[in-house]
Amino acid sequence: MSSILIKAGTIVTVNNNGDILNGFSLAVENGKITKIDKTENFSEDVFDVVYDYSNYVIIPGFVQTHVHLCQTLFRGLADDLELLDWLRKHIFPYEFSHDEESLRASAKLGIYELLTGGTTTILDMGTMNHQQVVFDELISSGIRAFAGKCMIDENDIFPDFKEDTKKSIEESYSLAREFHNSANGRIKYAFAPRFVLSCSEKLLIETREIQKDFAGSLYHTHSSENKGEIKAVKEKTGMENIEYFNSIGVLGNKTILAHGIHVNEKEIGILKETDTKISHCPSANLKLASGIANIPRYLVENISVSLGADGPPCNNNLSMFTEMRLASLIQKPIHGPTSMRAETVFRLATIEGAKALGIEDEIGSIEEGKKADLVALDLNNPEQPLIVDKSNIYSAIIYSSSSKHVKEVFVDGKHLVSNGKSLVYDKDDIFHKGKKELNKLLKRVANK
Numbered sequence: 001m002s003s004i005l006i007k008a009g010t011i012v013t014v015n016n017n018g019d020i021l022n023g024f025s026l027a028v029e030n031g032k033i034t035k036i037d038k039t040e041n042f043s044e045d046v047f048d049v050v051y052d053y054s055n056y057v058i059i060p061g062f063v064q065t066h067v068h069l070c071q072t073l074f075r076g077l078a079d080d081l082e083l084l085d086w087l088r089k090h091i092f093p094y095e096f097s098h099d100e101e102s103l104r105a106s107a108k109l110g111i112y113e114l115l116t117g118g119t120t121t122i123l124d125m126g127t128m129n130h131q132q133v134v135f136d137e138l139i140s141s142g143i144r145a146f147a148g149k150c151m152i153d154e155n156d157i158f159p160d161f162k163e164d165t166k167k168s169i170e171e172s173y174s175l176a177r178e179f180h181n182s183a184n185g186r187i188k189y190a191f192a193p194r195f196v197l198s199c200s201e202k203l204l205i206e207t208r209e210i211q212k213d214f215a216g217s218l219y220h221t222h223s224s225e226n227k228g229e230i231k232a233v234k235e236k237t238g239m240e241n242i243e244y245f246n247s248i249g250v251l252g253n254k255t256i257l258a259h260g261i262h263v264n265e266k267e268i269g270i271l272k273e274t275d276t277k278i279s280h281c282p283s284a285n286l287k288l289a290s291g292i293a294n295i296p297r298y299l300v301e302n303i304s305v306s307l308g309a310d311g312p313p314c315n316n317n318l319s320m321f322t323e324m325r326l327a328s329l330i331q332k333p334i335h336g337p338t339s340m341r342a343e344t345v346f347r348l349a350t351i352e353g354a355k356a357l358g359i360e361d362e363i364g365s366i367e368e369g370k371k372a373d374l375v376a377l378d379l380n381n382p383e384q385p386l387i388v389d390k391s392n393i394y395s396a397i398i399y400s401s402s403s404k405h406v407k408e409v410f411v412d413g414k415h416l417v418s419n420g421k422s423l424v425y426d427k428d429d430i431f432h433k434g435k436k437e438l439n440k441l442l443k444r445v446a447n448k
């Protein structure tokens with residue numbers, strides 16, 4: 001791979017000191033940041049390519065620790081419902097009706113939106129059928145991802161959408177064998193039992209056992225999102241959701257729980273003791289009327305919190321800017337104006353996401369030796385602060401910026417977005433193909 005020099009206006013490093021560097025540049029070789037130094041100390045001629053981003057702010061790519069690429073096609077088709085009705089009436093029937101082509105179209109649209117919005121790493125909860133297709137798209141798109149087939153072996157909500165326990169486990173195992181650490185380690189496996197209400201105890205426990213066979217893989221599920229859900233979990237198991245997960249031994253530092261809204265004191269203690277990670281999805285939590293997770297409390301307890309947009313039909317966007325803004329704003333009326341400062345939220349969106357995935361040695365900050373997963377933002381617009389310096393740079397990003405300010409995106413040093421345009425996907429092409437596949441899918445749903 002060629003050597004690259006990136007001349008930056010400002011670099012928001014997100015290193016341990018929180019350094020913000022003005023007038024510095026980055027050298028990238030073989031996909032890694034090899035040197036960060038004052039721009040005048042580099043000689044341009046020794047590089048194969050030089051990018052002049054001296055008007056831009058360079059940040060680490062965002063890390064979203066909970067998304068559903070398979071749901072992108074369903075955006076705007078499942079609004080104004082609570083979780084269980086949302087799943088029953090729309091999401092489970094739609095996911096059940098995916099074929100390979102509709103799933104491919106859905107994944108492409110999702111990855112397109114994520115990359116052009118500055119998200120360079122995702123943890124994706126896949127779907128039950130055709131998950132191989134999602135892996136193909138993750139690999140060819142250039143995005144960094146953990147993903148896995150969604151596992152469902154019980155389903156009172158929409159009984160057609162489930163499969164045999166043994167099949168679910170065997171297929172997950174074989175996908176993990178094929179895709180864990182593929183694409184030079186850019187793609188990793190995350191076992192994905194959907195949630196307690198759609199999984200047998202045997203499935204939850206055996207999945208944990210097989211997950212241990214794949215070093216660096218994750219256990220990814222939903223927990224404690226909705227009051228009706230936790231009531232049903234209590235009826236099923238006799239326990240609160242996190243208490244139940246603990247009792248069957250599936251928690252730990254390789255387990256990521258999406259949501260964690262309705263939890264009691266004992267469960268907070270369990271999360272802390274087991275080092276289990278929470279993925280906070282503020283838009284989805286508001287839109288599905290689920291509630292507001294007590295994130296400031298988690299942070300005080302040193303419980304890992306990172307951010308995700310969740311699925312397009314419960315958000316209805318995949319923008320990390322929206323999640324960062326809401327993650328900050330929703331806590332302020334409850335816990336006070338300084339409860340979720342812009343810098344804190346920015347760390348959740350970058351280095352804390354990397355830590356949750358266990359890859360903080362590779363990504364999440366801009367430091368020598370780390371992978372070149374980089375985003376260049378244009379903060380020179382009338383809708384942003386007129387003066388941006390170290391004192392308000394996080395404010396400018398969290399409170400006044402959006403995906404439209406993302407200009408350049410690199411993953412592993414590979415240029416994936418240029419001047420705001422995807423270098424991977426043709427926008428019109430994926431839009432029209434997505435529409436066509438959605439129409440076909442809706443016909444299949446109607447005919448079932």
Ligand code: GUN
Binds near residue numbers: 083087284314
């Ligand atoms: N719980 C189980 N499945 C889902 C899902 O697809 N989205 C959300 N938000 N919660 C879930």
Ligand code: FE
Binds near residue numbers: 222310
């Ligand atoms: Fe989800």
